[in-house]
Amino acid sequence: MNDMRPLILLSNDDGVQAKGLNELIDMLSPLGDILVMAPDSARSGSACAITSHDPLRYRVVAVRPGIKVCACSGTPVDCVKLALEMETGRKPDVVVSGINHGDNSSVNVHYSGTMGVVLEGCMKGIPSIGFSLCDFDADADFSPTVPYVRGIVARVLKTGLPAGVCLNVNFPQPSGQGYRGTKVCRMARGMWSNELYVADHPRGGKYFWLTGEYTNEEPECTDTDAWALAHGYVAVTPVTVDVTAYRAMDGLKDLEVL
Numbered sequence: 001m002n003d004m005r006p007l008i009l010l011s012n013d014d015g016v017q018a019k020g021l022n023e024l025i026d027m028l029s030p031l032g033d034i035l036v037m038a039p040d041s042a043r044s045g046s047a048c049a050i051t052s053h054d055p056l057r058y059r060v061v062a063v064r065p066g067i068k069v070c071a072c073s074g075t076p077v078d079c080v081k082l083a084l085e086m087e088t089g090r091k092p093d094v095v096v097s098g099i100n101h102g103d104n105s106s107v108n109v110h111y112s113g114t115m116g117v118v119l120e121g122c123m124k125g126i127p128s129i130g131f132s133l134c135d136f137d138a139d140a141d142f143s144p145t146v147p148y149v150r151g152i153v154a155r156v157l158k159t160g161l162p163a164g165v166c167l168n169v170n171f172p173q174p175s176g177q178g179y180r181g182t183k184v185c186r187m188a189r190g191m192w193s194n195e196l197y198v199a200d201h202p203r204g205g206k207y208f209w210l211t212g213e214y215t216n217e218e219p220e221c222t223d224t225d226a227w228a229l230a231h232g233y234v235a236v237t238p239v240t241v242d243v244t245a246y247r248a249m250d251g252l253k254d255l256e257v258l
Contacts, residue, residue, distance in 0.1 A: 005066070006032030006157050009092040009121070011079045012100065013113025015042045016061060016071040020099035020133065023142040025067060027149050028096065031157065033066045035092070037083035040071040044102070046113035048120065049075045058082055076113040080120040094156055095121030098131035099142055099149070105132075105170045105225040105235055106188040106216070115168060115239070122166040122241050127156045129167045134229060135174075144174040148182065148234050168237040172229045180232040187237055188226035190216045 008028050012021045016038040025034055037058065051074040058079075062069040070087065072079045080095065097117035104112040114130045121128030131149055133140055152169060161167065168187075172179065195212040216226045225235035 003090070006093040007088065007090060008032045008034050008153070009080070009083055009088065009095045009126075010034060010036045011038050011076055011083070011095070011097055011117045013039065013043045013046055013076045013097075013116070014101055015039050016069065018042075018101065019139060020101050020131075020142060024096065024099050024131070024149065025069075027146055028153055029067060031150065031154060032093065034068070035083060035087055036067075036069040037072055037079040037087060038070070039076060039079060040073055043075050043113050045111050046075045046077075046116060047111050048077050048116040049113075050081075051075055051078050056082060058086075076117045077120045080117055080124070084124060092121075092126055094153060095124075095126050095128040096131070096153060097121075097129070098133075099145065099171075100130070100132035101138065101140055102136045103132060103134040103170060103229070104130065104168060105229060105237070106190045106214070107192070108214075109168055109187060109237075109239060118166045118168070118239070119241060122161075122164065122239075125163070127161040127166070129153060129156060129169060131169045131171070133171045133173070141174055144178055145171050148179070152236070164241045166239050166241070168225075168235075168239050170225060170229055170235045170237075172232055172234070175232065177232075179234050182234040182236055183228040184236045184238070185223055185225050185228050187239075188216050188221070188224035189218050190214055190226065 056074045058072040061071050097114045100114040109115050118128040118130040192212040197209040197211045201207045228235040
């Protein structure tokens with residue numbers, strides 16, 4: 001690693017072998033030195049989970065000039081903690097997560113291990129960005145995302161982000177015409193329903209697969225990430241670590257007398 005170049009910490013929740021992560025390494029290596037600490041297998045849906053009852057392990061799986069890749073036995077957030085304590089040697093200039101195979105817009109941000117990485121980096125005071133592509137295919141085509149990923153990361157390396165703010169960037173599934181551009185937008189209000197597939201177990205009882213159908217509860221609103229993605233734009237959503245509902249505080253002042 002070269003102390004004169006920016007240090008970029010990469011992780012994800014699809015695992016160290018995922019195409020999206022390895023494409024991200026190639027995209028960002030011109031911008032700085034790369035340290036990867038990613039789960040040794042898929043940890044999708046792990047959000048901000050941490051490992052507290054089992055020991056963590058990690059191993060170095062690849063080293064080449066300016067790039068070091070490590071695989072961790074824990075969650076995406078564990079990966080960030082391990083990297084910062086054991087491998088970086090200095091504070092990274094940016095934490096980047098992804099590129100996730102699948103959508104992390106709207107309420108999905110709360111379930112996302114991709115965004116768990118980003119929130120952990122943000123809580124450590126490091127500018128942090130998550131990238132997701134609305135395509136679950138293991139061999140998804142990430143080539144249309146290249147100028148956007150490089151441009152956004154270069155901008156954040158140059159100007160930083162406000163304290164306590166990170167970015168959730170979602171790409172629509174590519175079309176033959178490419179993307180229409182970027183939109184800075186808010187997360188859509190939506191909800192998952194019909195979330196369990198129930199089946200009879202051959203040895204008795206039931207078993208359940210988590211599934212579901214997402215409903216955008218405000219499809220007419222043009223300022224949301226859901227609208228942007230549906231209309232071919234790259235959705236850039238600023239996310240805050242502080243989840244305090246400030247507008248509700250005054251209405252709850254009577255609780256202070258209880």
